[in-house]
Amino acid sequence: GAVVSQHPSRVICKSGTSVKIECRSLDFQATTMFWYRQFPKQSLMLMATSNEGSKATYEQGVEKDKFLINHASLTLSTLTVTSAHPEDSSFYICSARGASGSDRTQYFGPGTRLLVL
């Protein structure tokens, strides 16, 4: 099946620093990638949707200048948390979807645990 990787799996950083998370589709071309945030024992909250080669579409309430998303190729999207603060600590999960067709399945990465001290 389709495989999506995320790197790093866990990161600890100091308040005020920036953190970059990579999301890669390993065996398919992802025309669309999604970034989610998940709080403990809660569902996934969609942060933004990115299409390869175009600007990301952010959900209401998500600061685009704080959460920078780049989808430079069909296999890579990055999320950069700029000037991270403790309240940004969370579990960040990306997902990827292939080209259009009958399959609308999103395939998820293993997630990145971010802890901001």
Next chain:
Amino acid sequence: AQSVAQPEDQVNVAEGNPLTVKCTYSVSGNPYLFWYVQYPNRGLQFLLKYITGDNLVKGSYGFEAEFNKSQTSFHLKKPSALVSDSALYFCAVRGTTTGNQFYFGTGTSLTVIP
């Protein structure tokens, strides 16, 4: 508006017994329905989906789900639960008249008791 409801936060079942995790949906147009499983500190793993065709969908690890249009439900089932099935289960819907967005339920924590 698109939405998914998982009415049970927690489901407990004895090993070897059948299990059901409930999901109801609300969507404009024909729904695309999905089930995912999440193990601790991991991302979501795809289990199965309903796009069109037979209402009974079979997926990974022996799971199946039945699409019921009249009841707007898509309950996840397995005939005989395993302890290793203990995890968090999410139902999701994507409406064909919307954009790319998935709408997730709040999740159901399944515990299979040995």
